[in-house]
């Protein structure tokens with residue numbers, strides 16, 4: 001057994017709540033009366049999605065897409081595939097992608113390209129967290145929660161090898 005990893009709180013549940021409220025306010029302003037499809041990337045975005053949509057007071061649809069990009073550890077394999085696709089028609093719809101984290105950007109860019117080919121009326125990105133120091137491809141984030149240092153984080157949906165998704169705070173996984 002490897003030693004128990006050490007966790008240090010980076011953003012508390014209260015800070016997360018405040019940030020999700022701020023994002024919801026921005027999104028409410030832009031999407032009023034448009035009935036967008038919010039597409040969450042599994043698994044990491046499920047908690048953020050659940051909190052965010054409860055603060056949105058206009059008609060919307062929720063979809064999830066599952067991509068494979070990461071192996072068990074902390075590094076992207078760089079090869080991305082759609083493992084579980086969409087059930088809704090995206091053509092002509094306002095689409096808002098909901099991400100837990102933009103790291104290298106490879107996953108996000110893959111998904112945005114994949115969706116763009118389906119000809120949505122509009123396509124925007126909302127990311128709870130961003131690790132710009134790790135970026136390999138440019139990504140425009142329309143609605144951003146937190147900027148992260150170059151550390152591996154877990155909690156609030158984010159995992160390390162499927163562990164720690166249930167933590168209510170966002171924590172740094174110490175080396």
Ligand code: IMP
Pocket residue numbers: 041044069070076100101102103104105106107108151152153154158159160
């Ligand atoms: P990217 O393709 O490198 O941007 O990675 C995107 C995916 O990698 C995210 O959706 C996460 O699942 C995972 N990931 C990247 N950095 C972290 C982190 O610090 N903690 C947990 N998961 C991460």
Ligand code: MG
Pocket residue numbers: 044070159160161
């Ligand atoms: Mg993961």
